[in-house]
Amino acid sequence: MTKQYNASYIFAITLVATLGGLLFGYDTAVISGAEKSLQAYLVEPLGLSALVHGATVSSALIGCIIGGILSGFFSNRLGRRKTLLLASALFFISALGSGYPETLFFPKGEPSVGLLITFNIYRILGGIGVGLASAVSPMYISEISPAAIRGRLVSFNQFAIIFGMLVVYFVNWEIARGQSIEWINAIGWRRMFASEAIPASLFGILLLFVPETPRYLALMHQDEKALSVLTKINRSEETARRILNEIKQTVDHSIKSSVFSYGKKIIIIGILLSVFQQFVGINVALYYAPRIFESMGAAKDASMLQTVIMGFVNVVFTVVAILTVDKWGRKPLLITGSIGMAVGMFAISALAFNNIIGISTLVFIIIYTASFMMSWGPICWVLISEIFPNKIRGQAVAIAVAFQWFANYLISSTYPAMMEFSPGFTYAFYGVMSVLSALFVWKMVPETKGKSLEEMELLWVKDKKVQ
Known part of the structure; x- marks a missing residue:
């Protein structure tokens, strides 16, 4: 049977959009190879504390x-x-x-507080790019995708992040290969960034060749442009007109476009998915993997090898999600x-309480x-990109993504203190969160498989009427 959509065209557009995800992963992970050199080049010569070093390493998160x-x-x-172009x-x-x-303000080779501040400003700018891309790349993919393959295409964004x-x-x-520590501390870290x-x-060049999403074009009352994009996507002007009419009904209806226009429940669901x-x-597990394995008795080289194994697992099971969503x-x-994560974390907690270290931990x-990688990693982004109605999608996704980064900061920053208090308690806490996440999905999250974005909107309109 002939597909009702232009698969090669959609895949090409998606591939460009997922470069935003790749840069998301690239920017957040580049610091891993450079952080010790930053400490040696910028922090220690100025006699600054480890706290300043930590703030520098995590400045992109701001x-x-x-x-x-x-x-x-x-x-x-x-x-x-255009938002992706800005990113x-x-x-x-x-x-x-x-x-x-x-380059602009300071003599080369002379570390100073001003230079450190300038570096952090540039890292924050990159972090703003990450924040924009993390919200808008999956949103863009969702808005150009046919319902039948939308989950798979949005999941590619998570694969791009890991990749x-x-x-x-x-x-x-x-x-860094084959170079001296002195060279890496003086020059190598610069090349990494x-x-x-x-x-x-x-990413910027390829974005010049992809269209704006038909949902946004319809929202801006640029119907001819929206129809043109939909026709390319669906191979049929008749199908494109039908979809455009469905979109216009959701854009033109009388409900105001306040973020709470469809009730508070949908916003709460988006926030809780992120949290x-x-x-x-x-x-x-990702940021502190080597430290986790070292704390459980692995030698440094072995801990790095185990981290590589985890990276391979991440890629394989993200592909599983893409194929099954x-x-x-x-x-x-x-x-x-959620069940798998709970089993893993409660088992690690039990091993930690009993001081058992070995292959079982790995x-x-x-x-x-x-x-996680076959479920919450990609599927959370899929749902955030598709559950919100057209008129509030931009605002609602922004709220959900902002909460996600706040939650990221909170969990990452409290981990060392929690581990100092009790490793067993720490992993048990994450196990409890995994159980609660399963209950939340079971009770509150609607199934979106096979539904168009406009059909999802009707669900929230009916839900608000019931309330």
Whole structure:
């Protein structure tokens, strides 16, 4: 049977949009290879504390929160495509500015507080790009995708994030390979940051050749342009007109476009999806993986090898989600993933309470991360991009993504103190969050498999009437 959509055209557009996800992963992970050099080059010569070093390493996260908050404003005012262009520009400026922060104001080779502040400003700019891309890339993909394959296409964005992290790990390794510590501390870290300018440039150039989403064009009453894009996507002008009429009904109806126009429940669901995705502890597992394994008795080299194994697992099980999300549905995958994460974390907690260290710890961490990557990793982004009605999608996604970055910061920053108090308690807490996430999905989250974005909107209109 002939497909009712232009698969090659949609895939090409999606591939460009997922470069935003790749840069998301690249920008957040590039610091891993450079943070010790930053400490040696900028922090220690100035006699500054470890607290300042920690703030420098995590400064991009401040930008991520800002970018998440601003994503709704920019995506509604500029459009989805132009917001991604803005993100690509911020990635590019941040890459070169972070690598060579003294270019404009400071003599090279003379560390100063001003130079450190300038570096952090550039990292924050990159973080704003991450915040924008994390919200708008999945939104863009969702708004150009046919319902039958929307989940699969949005899931590609999560794959791109993980892939971007893997790419920069290898880039950092290649830059540092065979070089002295002195060279890395003086020059190598600069090249690590500057390397991001290459994918950022590619992202910006390719965005010039993709269209604005038909949902946004209809929202701006640019119906002819929306029809043109829909015709290319669906291979048929008749189908395109039918879809455009459905979109226009949701755009033109009398409900006001306040973010609470469809009730508070939908916003609460979006926020809780974001918060649970972080509160189950995944970024602790990703950010602190080597430290986790070392604290459980692994040698440093072995801990790095185990981290690589986890990276491989992340990629494989993200692919599992891509292949199954439009067949099995969002809710079954999320609930299955929550159960798997709970099993993994409660087992690690029990091992920690009993001071048992060994291969079993690695096995249960793999069970945990695999469960996350086949469920909450990609599916959370799928749902956030598709559950909100057209008129409030930009604002609502911005709120959800801002809460996600706040939750990320909260969980990541409290992990060391929680581990100092009790490793067993720490992992048990993440296990409890996993159980609660399953109950939340079961009771509150609607299934969106196979539904158009406009059909989802009707669901919330009916739900508000019932309330």
